[in-house]
Each structure stands twice: as C-alpha cells, then as structure tokens.
Amino acid sequence: MIIALDAMGGDNAPQDIISGAIQALEEIPADVTFKLVGDESLINLELNKHNVDLERFSIIHTTEVVTMDDPPTAAIRGKKNSSIAIAVDMVKKGEADALVSAGNTGASVACCILKLGRLPGISRPAIATVIPAPHGKFVLLDSGANVDSKPEMLNQFSIMGEIYAKVILELDSPRVGLFSNGSEDGKGNEVTKATFKLLKENNYNFIGNVEGTDLFKDKVDVVVCDGFIGNLVLKSCEGIAKGISGMLKENIKKKQVRKVGYALSKGAFDELREKTDSRATGGALLLGVNGIFIKAHGSSDAYALKNALKVAYELTLKEINKKLIAGIEQEA
Amino acid sequence: MIIALDAMGGDNAPQDIISGAIQALEEIPADVTFKLVGDESLINLELNKHNVDLERFSIIHTTEVVTMDDPPTAAIRGKKNSSIAIAVDMVKKGEADALVSAGNTGASVACCILKLGRLPGISRPAIATVIPAPHGKFVLLDSGANVDSKPEMLNQFSIMGEIYAKVILELDSPRVGLFSNGSEDGKGNEVTKATFKLLKENNYNFIGNVEGTDLFKDKVDVVVCDGFIGNLVLKSCEGIAKGISGMLKENIKKKQVRKVGYALSKGAFDELREKTDSRATGGALLLGVNGIFIKAHGSSDAYALKNALKVAYELTLKEINKKLIAGIEQEA
Structure with missing residues (x-):
C-alpha cells in the first residue's frame, strides 16, 4: 500500500507533518510506503532531524503551496502544481492508494471531487x-x-x-x-x-x-x-x-x-x-469521492497527523469505497 | 411594577417556579409584585410550604396548561385559558409589566407575537x-x-x-x-x-x-x-x-x-x-415584541427561575423596549 502525504498543508507544515509520518512508521505495517509531496529541500531538512531509516519514504518535489487563505478553486485553477493537486493526481493515476492532507479544506475537497470524481450514485461527497x-x-x-x-x-x-x-x-x-x-x-x-x-x-x-x-x-x-x-x-x-x-x-x-x-x-x-x-482520530474521511482522502485538522501536530495516516491505512485496508458502492447500490 | 409568572410552565412546575418566585422576594425591591398564573390549589400548596409573607403575590386561577409536547399554536387555538395565554393577555392589557415562563418555547413565543404584536419596524422577533x-x-x-x-x-x-x-x-x-x-x-x-x-x-x-x-x-x-x-x-x-x-x-x-x-x-x-x-442568567428576552417576555429554560430550577425574574425586573426598569424602538428608528 502507498499513502500520499501533502507535506506542505496545515498550520504546522512541514515540521509536524514530517514528524507525524516518522511516528507512523512504527505503527503502520512495513509493507506500507509513503510519498511525501512538497518542497524537497524543506522535507529533507525535516527528515534529517530524525535518526530513522528513510527507505519507506519517497519525495515528490513541488514548490507550489495552497495556503489556508486561498479560495477553494486554488488547487484546480491557479496552483496546478501545488502539493495537494499533485498528491490528488497520484491517487487518480493509481500511484497512491490514499491521501492525507492538513491543508485548506475547501481547496482540497474541491480538488478531490473534480479530479477523482464521485462514487456511483453520489451527487455530493461529505x-x-x-x-x-x-x-x-x-x-x-x-x-x-x-x-x-x-x-x-x-x-x-x-x-x-x-x-x-x-x-x-x-x-x-x-x-x-x-x-x-x-x-x-x-x-x-x-x-x-x-x-x-x-x-x-x-x-x-x-x-x-x-x-x-x-x-x-x-x-x-x-x-x-x-x-x-x-x-x-x-x-x-x-x-x-x-x-x-x-x-x-x-x-x-x-x-x-x-x-x-x-x-x-x-x-x-x-x-x-x-x-x-x-x-486521537486524526483525520476525517471525505465520503463519496472515488479515492480515499483523509482531511486532517489544519492545526494538526505530529501526533494528530500520525493518527490521520493510520485512519488512511485502516480505511484502505478495509476497502471502504467498495463497501460504500455496495451499500449505495443496495439502497437505490 | 408587576411581573406575571407562568406558574405551570417548565419541567419542574409548579414547585420550582413558586420556590423561585419566593427566592426573588429578597432580591427584587419591595414595590414589585408578582401575579402567579395557574392552578390556584397547586400554587397555594407550594406557597404554603414556605414560611414567608405572601402579600406580594396574587394568584390568577386557571387549570389549563400548555405542555412541552403541544404544538406552537396550542396557546392561541386550543388552550385559550392556559396559564401562558392568560399571562400574555395580562401584559397586553397592562395588568403586568413583564412576563416570565419556563414553558413550551414555540407556544409561548407564538402567543406573545400574536397577542402583543411586534415593535415598529420589526418583522420577526428573536x-x-x-x-x-x-x-x-x-x-x-x-x-x-x-x-x-x-x-x-x-x-x-x-x-x-x-x-x-x-x-x-x-x-x-x-x-x-x-x-x-x-x-x-x-x-x-x-x-x-x-x-x-x-x-x-x-x-x-x-x-x-x-x-x-x-x-x-x-x-x-x-x-x-x-x-x-x-x-x-x-x-x-x-x-x-x-x-x-x-x-x-x-x-x-x-x-x-x-x-x-x-x-x-x-x-x-x-x-x-x-x-x-x-x-445565573436565568432567562432570555424575546426581542422585538411589544412587551417584555423572558423565556426561562424548560429545565429551570428555583435558582434559575429567580434569576429569570430578576432579568425581567431589570429590563423593565431599564425600559428596554423604548431603547429598542429608538435604536431601530435611528437605523431605519
């Protein structure tokens, strides 16, 4: 399993985001790897503060960032190379199984809905x-x-x-x-x-x-x-x-x-x-998009971010979207 | 000043309502009197539990009661002799300066708006x-x-x-x-x-x-x-x-x-x-009706009710509705 992480999103990015990812190494099985999306030099700076084996991490470099004040359309129109936009692309292309971001809610939600699309029968994700x-x-x-x-x-x-x-x-x-x-x-x-x-x-x-x-x-x-x-x-x-x-x-x-x-x-x-x-829960699922996106609180610290990654892992493992599709069909 | 009190409204009526009124005697000046609206025998039963001078109380007898489950129209259509309906009538006729009730919010609000009317320029009280x-x-x-x-x-x-x-x-x-x-x-x-x-x-x-x-x-x-x-x-x-x-x-x-x-x-x-x-605040004012109605929480105990009566006293003394009328005119 591969989890993409928006390393630049959130009030405490990238420090706490990277620290959270490092904490997650111990709690998420060894066959899960992480793609850290954001400014390579900033990410490396943070990674090097920790004395851990980095082989489960890879960095997808981009310098563009959607800020908390950007409009919901930011990641779709203006900042197409932002960390959130690229991370969502990875889920779409199948290069990642799930995505976690603590960044701008409106922008990340809009980007996921537009790029990943909705599950069959769902008009609006929540x-x-x-x-x-x-x-x-x-x-x-x-x-x-x-x-x-x-x-x-x-x-x-x-x-x-x-x-x-x-x-x-x-x-x-x-x-x-x-x-x-x-x-x-x-x-x-x-x-x-x-x-x-x-x-x-x-x-x-x-x-x-x-x-x-x-x-x-x-x-x-x-x-x-x-x-x-x-x-x-x-x-x-x-x-x-x-x-x-x-x-x-x-x-x-x-x-x-x-x-x-x-x-x-x-x-x-x-x-x-x-x-x-x-x-302790760390992140909330955007239910109804065709992909797993976990939105972490904007003020997430390392502990919250680690738990958001665990939620992403758990929901991917449990194939939440397959269950949603089956459940929606049954109700229709 | 005369304050009307719906003795039958609220989860703990009439016990706590009457106890609250008795507590208020000490904290509200002696020239303020209280009209207790409700079942006379039940009210007397409660009053007699307390060893106090009752000369500041008078009882307005009625047996009909709007319950918490009654629809908002209850006090206007079905239960025209309910304690809340009669208490509102008293404010309308000038027989009371203010009214306190811990009863059904929807019914008491609707009754006040319909019977007392709105302040000039106000379309909906809040x-x-x-x-x-x-x-x-x-x-x-x-x-x-x-x-x-x-x-x-x-x-x-x-x-x-x-x-x-x-x-x-x-x-x-x-x-x-x-x-x-x-x-x-x-x-x-x-x-x-x-x-x-x-x-x-x-x-x-x-x-x-x-x-x-x-x-x-x-x-x-x-x-x-x-x-x-x-x-x-x-x-x-x-x-x-x-x-x-x-x-x-x-x-x-x-x-x-x-x-x-x-x-x-x-x-x-x-x-x-x-x-x-x-x-400690005890009650909330229904702003924008032509009369002073203090809505106490349905679960009010004697302490809350006493404080709701104090709010009614204070707002009547400070002529809140004159100030509202002047303020609304100024903004118009």
Whole structure:
C-alpha cells in the first residue's frame, strides 16, 4: 500500500507533518510506503532531524503551496502544481492508494471531487468526522464540505454515514439521527422536515430527529446535517471545551492548595484528555469521492497527523469505497 | 411594577417556579409584585410550604396548561385559558409589566407575537441568550424563535442584539459578528453571504464573520444567526459541557487519591461552575415584541427561575423596549 502525504498543508507544515509520518512508521505495517509531496529541500531538512531509516519514504518535489487563505478553486485553477493537486493526481493515476492532507479544506475537497470524481450514485461527497463522547464515539456528517445541502443530499449523507460507522466504529447497526432543534418528529427548518420524510422512507436505521443535548448521551451513532451547520457546531464545541479547560487551569493556579489537589487528581484529567482528544482520530474521511482522502485538522501536530495516516491505512485496508458502492447500490 | 409568572410552565412546575418566585422576594425591591398564573390549589400548596409573607403575590386561577409536547399554536387555538395565554393577555392589557415562563418555547413565543404584536419596524422577533465565556459574556441571537431566517431578518436581529448588549452587558460599543463557517469575508451559506453585505452596509459595529472557536475568545459581543442554528449550537455546547464534567467525575471516583485531590482543588471547580452556570442568567428576552417576555429554560430550577425574574425586573426598569424602538428608528 502507498499513502500520499501533502507535506506542505496545515498550520504546522512541514515540521509536524514530517514528524507525524516518522511516528507512523512504527505503527503502520512495513509493507506500507509513503510519498511525501512538497518542497524537497524543506522535507529533507525535516527528515534529517530524525535518526530513522528513510527507505519507506519517497519525495515528490513541488514548490507550489495552497495556503489556508486561498479560495477553494486554488488547487484546480491557479496552483496546478501545488502539493495537494499533485498528491490528488497520484491517487487518480493509481500511484497512491490514499491521501492525507492538513491543508485548506475547501481547496482540497474541491480538488478531490473534480479530479477523482464521485462514487456511483453520489451527487455530493461529505466530510465525516468521528467525535469522542463519554459513551464512546459518534460520526457527524457533513462537517464542512457542503453548505446549503438539499434533502436528497442529506439522504445520501445518511446512507454513507451509516456504512462508514459500520466500518470505522465497528457497529452492526448504527443509529442514524437527523440533527434538528428538537427530537420530536415535526421539528426542524424546511430542509430538515423534508429530509425527515426521505430518511423515514429510505433508511432502516433512522431513529428520528436528535438535538444538541443528545449527541453526547449514547443516543445516536450517525448525526446527519448540512456542512455549514456541522462546521459551526463542531467548532463551537471545540471552543467551549477549550474555554472550560482554560478557566479551570486559571482557577487552579490561584491557590497553592488547589495546585496540590490537582497534582493528586491529575490522572483523572489525563484520562479525560486522552478520551476527548480529537487528535486521537486524526483525520476525517471525505465520503463519496472515488479515492480515499483523509482531511486532517489544519492545526494538526505530529501526533494528530500520525493518527490521520493510520485512519488512511485502516480505511484502505478495509476497502471502504467498495463497501460504500455496495451499500449505495443496495439502497437505490 | 408587576411581573406575571407562568406558574405551570417548565419541567419542574409548579414547585420550582413558586420556590423561585419566593427566592426573588429578597432580591427584587419591595414595590414589585408578582401575579402567579395557574392552578390556584397547586400554587397555594407550594406557597404554603414556605414560611414567608405572601402579600406580594396574587394568584390568577386557571387549570389549563400548555405542555412541552403541544404544538406552537396550542396557546392561541386550543388552550385559550392556559396559564401562558392568560399571562400574555395580562401584559397586553397592562395588568403586568413583564412576563416570565419556563414553558413550551414555540407556544409561548407564538402567543406573545400574536397577542402583543411586534415593535415598529420589526418583522420577526428573536430570542437573545446571554452566554457565559472565560472573558465575560456574549449575546447570541436568534437562539430559537425562527427557523429559515432571511437576510433582512438577520439584519434586524443584529440591530436588536446590539441595543440589547448595550443594556444587558453594559457595553458602549458591542462588537457584532455574523456566525459563519470561517472568519474570512467570503465564507458562509447563501443566506450568510447575503446577510454579510447587509450588515456591512447597515451596522457600524459589525466586525465581520465569526466562527465557533471565536465565541469563547473575547472576539465578539453579539453573535447573529438563524434560530435553528442557534438552537443546535447552544444545545450542543450544553451537551458537551455536561459530557466533560460527567467524564471527569467518573474518572475522579475511580481512585481514593483523586478524591482527596479533588477535595483540595474543589474551589477551582466551584468558581468554574459559578461562572459558567447558565442558570445565573436565568432567562432570555424575546426581542422585538411589544412587551417584555423572558423565556426561562424548560429545565429551570428555583435558582434559575429567580434569576429569570430578576432579568425581567431589570429590563423593565431599564425600559428596554423604548431603547429598542429608538435604536431601530435611528437605523431605519
């Protein structure tokens, strides 16, 4: 298996991207190799900082980079030799089995959809994010590939999300919920109400509407929503989690006795951090394109990037797209 | 001043509603009286549990109740003698200056809009929620009165939100942001992009788009969004905050040394809880109706309800609706 890595994408590229790839060497079987796409001299500079055997790496040199501020069309129109564009080309040509990037979401998604094409029967691909919760994990999609999703699109998201949850969460029968402003059947905006009817007809595992307070309560495994909404909710949850943790730290610092107390109960915090660490999943799959693209968070560090590579490996091994194609056909 | 209270609305009615009203006696000046609307025998049963002077209370008897599962039209069509319908009538007739209810949001909002009417120039009222953050507080609106808001509506929300933040957060020049999936100017779904242009033209304090991670970072004082989205984000934040706190408690219970540590650092947790307690604000104003309606959370306990009554008192005293009318006229 060959995994292509956009070495230049993300806030901490290329340092953390390369460090992540090196960490992955130990956790991904030896027959998997990595193609690092980006500026050769910068990549070598990073590789040489580490004392490891480099034979599983090869470098595909390019100097062009899509930045975080570039428009979604950047990798298609202006920067055709950018690291993301070339990495996607490699997947298309069969020179790589999967691709990981922590770069500009809009640009990488647009580039993948245009170049790789969509799976049969899918009108719009969606980003599926695996989210940690007290009871385990759930999948939320779309978390940012589409805005203004139509009911038919959301219906497809629900089918893809269900198949994805079976593979990634290893569930036999994932509970699929429609994200709405109340759990009652009639709740929702116009799109949600129309989608509710479609899901009721088409999706055997549809459990109805779910609201924000349901997400972290073991009520649902697949949360279906528009990408604009998914983005707002995910980032707000990230924001409040950081806010709470920051406030607590400040409060603890105020008194010596609290610092002592914290030191004694530190294990409890470490376990919480480990369980809620979004970096542990590392990356989200763009579901519905004809190729495996794992989008890592823009702020990914080496640990997150390593885990994104592991997700790419696992999903390639499990032939996620074959399963998606079969599942979509069955539903059609 | 007279404040009407829907004694039958909310998950914990009438017990906690009446207890909250009794707690409010000490914190709201003696010239303010309360009209408790609901089943007289049930209300008296609760009042008699407390050893207090009841002369500031009067009871408006009715046995009909709008439940949490009733449709939004319940208080207008079917249950015309429900506690919420009668309480709204009292505000309309000038028999009360403000109204507090923890009952069915859809039904109480619809009843207020229909019976009280809207402020001049306002097409759709919005619920404004004050949210605690590490740096202080911010206002989010609409948090649930409208779904599928049009750009013109969101523009009005921004004007009302700004005036509200001046009064409730005591800010001279609140920063108004549009909730979007990125802080860059071009980000958003169709409605957001069209709203951006309107706010840019009309609102002097508009700072541009804000994303989920900005909310808790002292970047914005008034967050403008559609009510469907506001509801999803608020409930998700509530869900994750409870999830985090629940997980931490479980982890602490696992070992004796952690329990000891927690006991020593407990003050830090108490301060966090106090600062992030949504019950401290107690209720959200329905901005844009011709009357003061404070919507308390459905799960309000006595403490939350007392604080909702205090908000009703404060906003009546500060003549919020006069300020809204003047502000809207100025912008028009």
